[in-house]
Amino acid sequence: MVDGLRSDGKKIAFNPAVELSYLSKENQQLVVKNIEGLDLTPSHAQTIRMKELSRENRLDENVIYSIMTEEKANQKEKLSFKMEDINEYFPKNYTPREKSEVILKLLKGWAKRRNKEQER
Incomplete structure (x- = not known):
């Protein structure tokens, strides 16, 4: 569990949760706020970027929001058949x-x- 993020598949996948565990508690809370407010979870690639930006002290509420609202490849509309x-x-x-x-x-x-x- 990463400050309210469950890694059991209900909220966020394990690998992104691991990356987010490196963020400060404040930034983790901002990510949780965005997950709940936007009803979406960050991809692994997005969490890696957040972790890198955090290391550079360049991660804040606006950057987190910007990263999380990017269109992800898996969010494009798809039609599939069994x-x-x-x-x-x-x-x-x-x-x-x-x-x-x-x-x-x-x-x-x-x-x-x-x-x-x-x-x-």
Whole structure:
């Protein structure tokens, strides 16, 4: 536990929690405040940066907020399917990448047909 941050997967992952353990109690509390206020947790890379900035005495409330509000790669909207839900529509030897390419190709065709129908 790092000053209110649980490393059991409920609030923050273990590795980011370890990095945050190097911050002062004040900065840890600011991180907790941002986690609760923004309803998001920092990534491992973000916590490493916070730790480095803290060592340089350049970490404060504004910097923590700025780091935590950056868009993370895993926050971009994604659409995923369970393989078990789509496997029946593909040959057994198709890789996930090939399945994705087929789905995108089919969607492009569907969109073209839909656009033509709307033009009428």
